[in-house]
Amino acid sequence: MKPKPLSKDFYSFLIFFSSVSCIxxxxxxxxxxxxxxxxxGLQSFDSWMWLVLCVIAVTNVAFIRYLAHVGYRWTAYACAASSLAVFFQYTLILDRExxxxxxxxxxxxxxxxFGSALLWGLSLTFTKASEKRWLRLSGSLTIIIAISLATLFFLYFQTGEGSTKLLIDKTSRWxxxxxxxxxxxxxxxxxxxNEQLSPTGHARAHTFPALLKLAAFVGLLFFGFRFSVEAVGYSMPYKPSANDLRRSKLVDAYHFVDKSGDxxxxxxxxxxDYDSTRQYPLIVCLHHGGAHGKDNMQQLSxxxxxxLMELPTRTKYPAFIFMPQSPKGLGFSGAYGSASVDSLVxxxxxQxxxxxxxxxxxxxxMGISGGGYGSWHFISMHPELFAAAIPICGGGDPKYGPQLVNVPIWAFHGARDRLAPVSHSRDMINAIRRAGGKPKYTEYEFAGHGIWDKVxxxxxxxWMFAQHKE
Structure with a gap:
C-alpha cells in the first residue's frame, strides 16, 4: 500500500530548518x-554551538522521518549514523572534561x-534514494568532500614541514x-x-512546529550575529595601541632566517645597565594564542x-628577554600533530x-596558554638546555615525564579552565612525580583560563633566578 503523502506543512518545516542549517x-x-x-576561543562559541546542535537535531529528525516515510530505509540509517557522529564531536568540544x-x-x-559522512553520501548515491536527481547529486558531492577532507587530514599529520602544514590546513578550510x-x-x-503536492486548503497551523521555527529564527539572528561579529573582529588586522608602540620602542626587533628560508x-x-663583560640569564618568553602574526609587536603585550618588561622586574632580575612571535597557523608546541615553529625558536x-x-x-x-604548552614542549625536547620552566595553563605529553625529573618546574593552572583542560597540567606533574621528580604545582581552585594576575x-x-644548571 502506497503511504499517504507528507503534508505541505511538513515540507515547509523541513525546508525551513534545512535552510537554517545551511546558513x-x-x-x-x-x-x-x-x-x-x-x-x-571566542566568547560566543559555546552559545553558538548549542544553537548548532539544536538546529541539527530538529533538522535531522525531520529528515529521517521523511526518508523513512518514502521508503529509503538504508539512507535513513546512514543519516542517523552521520547525525550521531556530528553530535558526538560537538559534545566532546563543548564539555570541558x-x-x-x-x-x-x-x-x-x-x-x-569521515566514515559516517562517506556512508551518508554512498547511501544517497547508490541506494533507492539515487532515483531522485538532487538527492543523488547531494550524495555525490558529500562523497567528494568527505574523501578530500580525509585525504588532507591524513597528509597534514604525515608531513612535518610547517609551511606544508599551513598550506594543507588552508586548503582543507576552503x-x-x-x-x-x-x-x-x-x-x-x-x-x-513540495511544489508537486496538491494544495490542502487552509489547514490549521500547529503551535509546536511554529514555535520551533520562531526559536530557530531568533536564535540564528541573535547568536549568529554575535558569533559572526566576534569572528570578524578577531580576524581584523592588528592595530597597536599607544602602550604597544611605547613598548616596541624599548625592544629591538629582529628577524631570524634559516638555510631553508623559514x-x-x-x-x-x-x-x-647592560655590561657586555658580564654574563646574564636568558628568559624565553612564549606568548599566548592571541598574539600570533608577523607584525613582531603583538607578543610585547x-x-x-x-x-617581564617592567622596569622594577628588570632592575631586580637583569636578563636577556627573548620574545619570539609565532605566525598564525603555527604554534610553539606542535601539540596533537599541529604545525610548530619550535625548531626555528x-x-x-x-644563535x-x-x-x-x-x-x-x-x-x-615561561609562557601562558599556547606558550604554556610551548614551555612544556621545549623542556621535553631539550631538557638539557633549560635551567627552569614556568608553564602556565599548558600541558604536554606525559611520556616525557622521566626526562623532566631534573628540570626545575613550577606549573600553574586554573581548575575551571575551559580552554586548556586542567588535566593537561595534572598529567604532566603526576608523570614527573611518578618518575621521582619534584616539580612545583599551583592550581587555583575557582579560576579559569585567565590566571596571569594570580601567577x-x-x-x-x-624562584626562577634561584635555579641554575650544574
Missing part, C-alpha cells in the same frame, strides 16, 4: 576559513566523522566551505517535492611579556647564545 554551516565555514580553530578525550583521540573522532553544497541540493529536492620574527630586550636560541654574553647555565622558559603575584622571579 549556520555557511557562517561556521566562513569563520573557519577566516580564523581557523581559533574560533573555539570531554574536550580532553577529544584532543587525545582526535584522529579516531575524525575517522568516525574545502569545508563547499560542504554547504550538498545541503543546498537537499533544499532544492524538498522544494520540488623565518622567525622576535624581540630581544637587553638587561638594564601578551602575558607574561609586559610583566631553538635555532634562534643557539643568541653564540653571539651574546648569555649564561648557558641559566636559560629559562604574577607569586614569587616566580625569585
Amino acid at each position: 549556520i554551516a555557511l557562517i561556521q565555514s566562513v569563520a573557519l576559513v577566516v580564523i581557523g580553530s581559533q574560533m573555539i 570531554l574536550r580532553v578525550f577529544y584532543q587525545e583521540h582526535y584522529h579516531a573522532v575524525a575517522s568516525i566523522l 574545502v569545508s566551505l563547499f560542504g554547504v553544497l550538498p545541503s543546498v541540493c537537499l533544499i532544492i529536492h524538498f522544494y520540488q517535492e 623565518s622567525l620574527h622576535y624581540r630581544l630586550l637587553k638587561p638594564v 601578551a602575558d607574561p611579556a609586559p610583566f 631553538f635555532r634562534t636560541i643557539r 643568541l647564545v653564540g653571539r651574546l654574553p648569555i649564561d648557558r647555565k641559566r636559560i629559562y622558559v 604574577g603575584e607569586e614569587e616566580i622571579m625569585e
Whole structure:
C-alpha cells in the first residue's frame, strides 16, 4: 500500500530548518576559513554551538522521518549514523572534561566523522534514494568532500614541514566551505517535492512546529550575529595601541632566517645597565594564542611579556628577554600533530647564545596558554638546555615525564579552565612525580583560563633566578 503523502506543512518545516542549517554551516565555514580553530576561543562559541546542535537535531529528525516515510530505509540509517557522529564531536568540544578525550583521540573522532559522512553520501548515491536527481547529486558531492577532507587530514599529520602544514590546513578550510553544497541540493529536492503536492486548503497551523521555527529564527539572528561579529573582529588586522608602540620602542626587533628560508620574527630586550663583560640569564618568553602574526609587536603585550618588561622586574632580575612571535597557523608546541615553529625558536636560541654574553647555565622558559604548552614542549625536547620552566595553563605529553625529573618546574593552572583542560597540567606533574621528580604545582581552585594576575603575584622571579644548571 502506497503511504499517504507528507503534508505541505511538513515540507515547509523541513525546508525551513534545512535552510537554517545551511546558513549556520555557511557562517561556521566562513569563520573557519577566516580564523581557523581559533574560533573555539571566542566568547560566543559555546552559545553558538548549542544553537548548532539544536538546529541539527530538529533538522535531522525531520529528515529521517521523511526518508523513512518514502521508503529509503538504508539512507535513513546512514543519516542517523552521520547525525550521531556530528553530535558526538560537538559534545566532546563543548564539555570541558570531554574536550580532553577529544584532543587525545582526535584522529579516531575524525575517522568516525569521515566514515559516517562517506556512508551518508554512498547511501544517497547508490541506494533507492539515487532515483531522485538532487538527492543523488547531494550524495555525490558529500562523497567528494568527505574523501578530500580525509585525504588532507591524513597528509597534514604525515608531513612535518610547517609551511606544508599551513598550506594543507588552508586548503582543507576552503574545502569545508563547499560542504554547504550538498545541503543546498537537499533544499532544492524538498522544494520540488513540495511544489508537486496538491494544495490542502487552509489547514490549521500547529503551535509546536511554529514555535520551533520562531526559536530557530531568533536564535540564528541573535547568536549568529554575535558569533559572526566576534569572528570578524578577531580576524581584523592588528592595530597597536599607544602602550604597544611605547613598548616596541624599548625592544629591538629582529628577524631570524634559516638555510631553508623559514623565518622567525622576535624581540630581544637587553638587561638594564647592560655590561657586555658580564654574563646574564636568558628568559624565553612564549606568548599566548592571541598574539600570533608577523607584525613582531603583538607578543610585547601578551602575558607574561609586559610583566617581564617592567622596569622594577628588570632592575631586580637583569636578563636577556627573548620574545619570539609565532605566525598564525603555527604554534610553539606542535601539540596533537599541529604545525610548530619550535625548531626555528631553538635555532634562534643557539644563535643568541653564540653571539651574546648569555649564561648557558641559566636559560629559562615561561609562557601562558599556547606558550604554556610551548614551555612544556621545549623542556621535553631539550631538557638539557633549560635551567627552569614556568608553564602556565599548558600541558604536554606525559611520556616525557622521566626526562623532566631534573628540570626545575613550577606549573600553574586554573581548575575551571575551559580552554586548556586542567588535566593537561595534572598529567604532566603526576608523570614527573611518578618518575621521582619534584616539580612545583599551583592550581587555583575557582579560576579559569585567565590566571596571569594570580601567577604574577607569586614569587616566580625569585624562584626562577634561584635555579641554575650544574
